[in-house]
Amino acid sequence: MATLLPQVVLARHGETAWSLSGQHTSFTDLPLTEHGEANARALCARLWGQRFSKVLSSPLTRARQTCDLAGFDEADIDVDLVEWNYGEYEGRTTTEIQRERPDWNLFRDGCPGGESPDQVGARADRALARLRSIEGHILIFSSGHFLRVLAARWLGFAASEGRLFHLSTASLSILSYEHTLDEPVIRLWNDDRHVAD
Numbered sequence: 001m002a003t004l005l006p007q008v009v010l011a012r013h014g015e016t017a018w019s020l021s022g023q024h025t026s027f028t029d030l031p032l033t034e035h036g037e038a039n040a041r042a043l044c045a046r047l048w049g050q051r052f053s054k055v056l057s058s059p060l061t062r063a064r065q066t067c068d069l070a071g072f073d074e075a076d077i078d079v080d081l082v083e084w085n086y087g088e089y090e091g092r093t094t095t096e097i098q099r100e101r102p103d104w105n106l107f108r109d110g111c112p113g114g115e116s117p118d119q120v121g122a123r124a125d126r127a128l129a130r131l132r133s134i135e136g137h138i139l140i141f142s143s144g145h146f147l148r149v150l151a152a153r154w155l156g157f158a159a160s161e162g163r164l165f166h167l168s169t170a171s172l173s174i175l176s177y178e179h180t181l182d183e184p185v186i187r188l189w190n191d192d193r194h195v196a197d
Contacts, residue, residue, distance in 0.1 A: 007187065008131055008154075008175040009052070009139045010147050011070065013062040014040040015169045022093045024086040024106075025143075026114070029061045032069075036062075039170035039195045040069035046172065046194040047071070053136030058082050058143060066170065067141040075141065080127045083143035087114025106145065107163035117149070121159025124150045132181075144169075151175060154184050168192045 014036030018025040032040060047070060055074060057067045058081040067075045089097055089111045097104050110116035127150065131138055142150075148162035154175045155161075167173070167190050174188040 005177040005181070006135070007137045009047075009050075009137065010150070010173040010175065011043060011047075011066065011139065011141045012144050012147055012167045012169055012171050012173075013058075013060075013066040013141060014038075014043075014069075016062050018091070019144075019169050022095075023091050024084075024089050024093070024111075025062075026083045026086045026090055027060070028090060031061050032065050035196070036169065037065070037069055040066040042194040042196065043070035043170060043172070047139070050139075051137070052139045054134050055139045055141075056081060057141040058146075060143070063141040063143065070141070072139065072141075075139075078127065078130075080123045081140060081142040081146065084120050084145040084149070085111065085114040087111040089114065105163070107160045117159040117162075120146065120149045121153055124153040124159065128153060147173070151186060151189075155186070156184070166190060168195065170195050 014032045016025065016030040016032055016036060018030055055072045056078045057063050057075040059077045059079055060082060107117055144167040147167055148165045149159045151165050152159055152161040171190045171192040173190060176185060176187040177183050178185045
């Protein structure tokens with residue numbers, strides 16, 4: 001990370017049984033699969049030697065476990081980094097939901113009994129305000145849909161534009177700046193070359 005401008009490194013948690021099956025997982029606190037653990041350990045090798053002013057994690061087991069296995073057991077827990085609250089759609093796949101609501105889209109419609117895109121965007125904005133107050137590079141461990149919204153808000157897009165940013169489990173992405181702190185960019189996205197198939 002040879003840059004003077006701050007970078008926010010995003011690590012999506014490793015594979016869980018539900019990320020493998022495509023089930024929406026917010027507060028169902030699942031651990032990593034064995035494969036997910038191996039890929040979290042691969043993050044350790046990938047991030048080896050990099051220094052961060054702050055390491056933050058979602059309080060959920062899958063994020064904390066990924067963080068620990070990646071070698072960052074000193075992370076601060078940030079409740080704003082939890083996954084999208086899927087409400088009544090918790091544990092269900094998009095295909096199952098669309099059998100009842102054929103035109104349903106998470107990033108447009110949100111979830112009944114859960115969060116709307118704007119509510120997730122507000123959480124992302126709170127997190128970003130704190131991140132931008134920290135000097136130096138930051139490492140975050142969280143979940144896919146939330147990190148996609150975080151990236152959209154970093155760029156000044158509506159939370160719904162998170163739909164444009166796919167994320168694989170145990171992937172790394174980097175939010176940073178072009179020339180000045182007034183020019184937010186995505187420096188790296190969904191890099192999973194360290195992940196075993």
